[in-house]
Amino acid sequence: MSGTLEQLRKSMSRNRQARAPRASATGRSGRAEQVLDLDRYxxxxxxxxxxxLSRSATVVYQKRFGVNVTEWRILSLLAIEPEISAARICHVIGFDxxxxxxxxxxxxxxxxxSIRADRQDGRTHSISLTAKGYTTHDQVIAVALERERRLLSCLSKPERETLIGLLLRVHGNLDAVKGAGEVDEA
Structure with missing residues (x-):
């Protein structure tokens, strides 16, 4: 384990110990009985x-290319799937x-x-990159891939593949938490 990561874990552990609830004379400390372990949740x-990642990407992309991270996500999706609807963009990137x-x-x-009314269904719109959009995409992608390379440089190739596989499984399981914790009204 790297020294920095080990220092972070020790610091978080000390902070948790310092914040541990203490029982009062009434049996309650005035604090929550159960708290999250933020380095395990x-x-x-x-x-x-x-x-x-989003905050630092927006700083870099805005300064160098004039786009924020949301715009970059849309540019990259439209480069993969040209002429899609706003609903598809919302579905893929998870925004309202x-x-x-x-x-x-x-x-x-x-x-x-470019946003045009869909030829088959005039109620929906087809969105695609313009020449300027493709140029911007091609400039940003080099920086985005370098940022990813640096982020994952602490992992071996097999670890990166394992991480990607696990993230895809978790992403595929998101429906399992939809509505979790909501009260069913009968």
């Missing part, structure tokens, strides 16, 4: 990693329709995407 780990629609409108204004 997978949803938190995934969220923290995603937030930090409102933010995606606003982002697409801004991208269209800047000439990165």
């Amino acid at each position: 997978v949803p938190a780990l995934i969220t923290f990693i995603a937030n930090k 329709k409102g933010p995606v629609s606003r982002t697409l409108a801004g991208m269209e204004e800047r000439g990165l995407v």
Whole structure:
């Protein structure tokens, strides 16, 4: 284990011990009886990693290419799947329709995407990259792949493959938590 990771784990362990609930005379400390172990709670780990990656990506991509991370996600998806609907974009990247629609409108204004009424169904729209969108995509992808390489450089090739496989399995299991914790009203 790297020294930095070991230091982080020790620091987190000390912080948890310092925050451990102490019983009061009434048997309650005024604190939660149960707390998350944030270095073992997978949803938190995934969220923290995603937030930090997104924030740093937006800084780099905005400064160098004039796009934020949401715009980059849309550019990369449209390079893979040209002429798709906003609903498809929402489904793949996991965003709500409102933010995606606003982002697409801004991208269209800047000439990165083209939005046209679908030929078969005039109610839906087909979205595709423009020449400028493809050029921007081709510039950003080199930086995105280098960022991924650096992020995963602490893993061996077999570990990277295992990580990808596990993440795909977890992603495929997201429906298992839809509605979890909601109260069924009969």
